[in-house]
Amino acid sequence: MKEIPLSRVFINEEVREAALRALNSGAYILAKECEAFEAELADYTGTKHAVLCSSWTAGGFLLHRAMGLKAGDEILVPSHTAFPTIEPMIHFGAKPVFIDIDETYCLDVDFLEASITPRTVGILPVHLYGHSANLDRILDVARKHGLWVIEDCAQAHGARFKGKRVGSMGVAGAFSFFPSKNLTVMGDGGCVTTNDTALADELxxxxxxxxxxxxxxxxxxxxxxFNEIQAAIGRVELRNIDQLNEHRRRIAARYTERLSGIVKTPPEKEWAHAVYHMYVIRIPQSRDRDELAKHLQSKRIGTGIHYPVANHQQPAVTKLYSNLPKLPNTEAIVNEILSLPV
Known part of the structure; x- marks a missing residue:
């Protein structure tokens, strides 16, 4: 029986040739391949600058440092996201203020304004699973209250909001090139996109x-x-990203067609162009998600739970902060979600 993994990386001859080209160049860190990859990423995202770095987390550190984040500052962020979203801000002594999510698994804008305090400096929406957050409304709130917006695009390479690429609408966007991502460099890696030249220079x-x-x-x-070998690989992956994303969208459409009415399938809003980094279904708690996962595993079909523990309930967070919020939607879905292969 053929195995269907949750995610996989394809290494073709073009990737091998690119890696060998960089290996033979004799320059391995921040040289011509990196410069070209940055220019191509900026062009692809519709921004003036892309700054390569060693991971999404590194990009978060660089951004928070460059923007002067300090102890006591507060950032509005969804709890339902990968832990690295909040790690850099905590290292700077800032506090993540956790916001509940809507049906798209992204930050629910209706809860933003009630969470703003005199210490709030920014909003960090996450385009989770490849579906964009509602950026128009988020940016409206940010402008009204004088806050910055940094987009977490780790799972959303090529996703669009009203025709614009994610990573181009806030003060900056941060991307991950981890092996499971839609665009990978066969290892850790990341970049920050921005239209602010002074910020890019600082980064x-x-x-x-x-x-x-x-x-x-x-x-x-x-x-x-960032290194030259991964930049050379990334350039190949970037040339193919739209084709690969359309393949993901076709798989997602097929899932939705076959599974609607059986489980809750992920919605795609009319203003979004989702790229389905993951296809995440919801299984009512009256049924057994874990049994379904075991059954699929027995058929050699990979699944995952992203994420089984919300960040406001993580041990590292509960040790640091008291009076953490109740987030009904977030707390419900951790027991219902299951990621299927795309």
Whole structure:
């Protein structure tokens, strides 16, 4: 019986040739392949700049540092997301203020304004599973209250909101190239997209030990650089991303057609162009999700739960903060969701 994994990486001859080209170049960190990949990513996302870094988490660190995040600041963020979404802000002493989600699994804008305090500095919506958050409404709230918006695009390469690519509408967007993502570099990696030239310059300086020129360090920075081999691979993957995303959309449409009325299938809003990083169904608690997962496993079909514990209930978070909110939608779905292969 053929195995159907939850996710997989395809390595073709074009990928091998790109990696070998970079390997033979003799330059391995932040050289021509990285420069070309950054330019191509900026063009693809419709932004002025893309800044490569070593992971999504690295991008979060760089952004929060560059934007002056400090202890006591608050950021509005959904609890239902991967833990790295909130890690960088916590390291800077800022507090994640957790917001419940709507039917798209993205931040529910109706709960934003009630959560704003004098300490709130920004909103960090997550385009979860490849479906964009409602950016028009989020940006309206942000403008009204003088807040920045950073988009978490880790799972949404190529996704669109009203025709615009995600990562182009907030002050910045942060992407992941982890192997399971729609666009991978066969290892850890990430980038930040932005239309703010000064911010992009600051990010580039910070990722490379705080230097603007060789051996001249303007500030104390980090080693969060990108390498040439992965950049060369990423350039191949970027050329194919739209085709691969359309393949995912066809699989998702087939799932929805076959499963509607049996389980709750993921909606796609009229303003969204989802890229289905994951196809996540909801199984009512009256039925046994875990038994279904075991049955599929017995048929060699991979599944996953993304995510089994909401971030406001993670041990690392409950040790740090008291008076954490009750989030009914978030708390309900962790017992209902199941990711299927795409």
């Amino acid at each position: 580039r300086m910070l990722r490379n030990h705080g230097r603007k020129s060789k051996y001249i360090h303007e500030v104390v920075g980090y080693n969060l650089r």
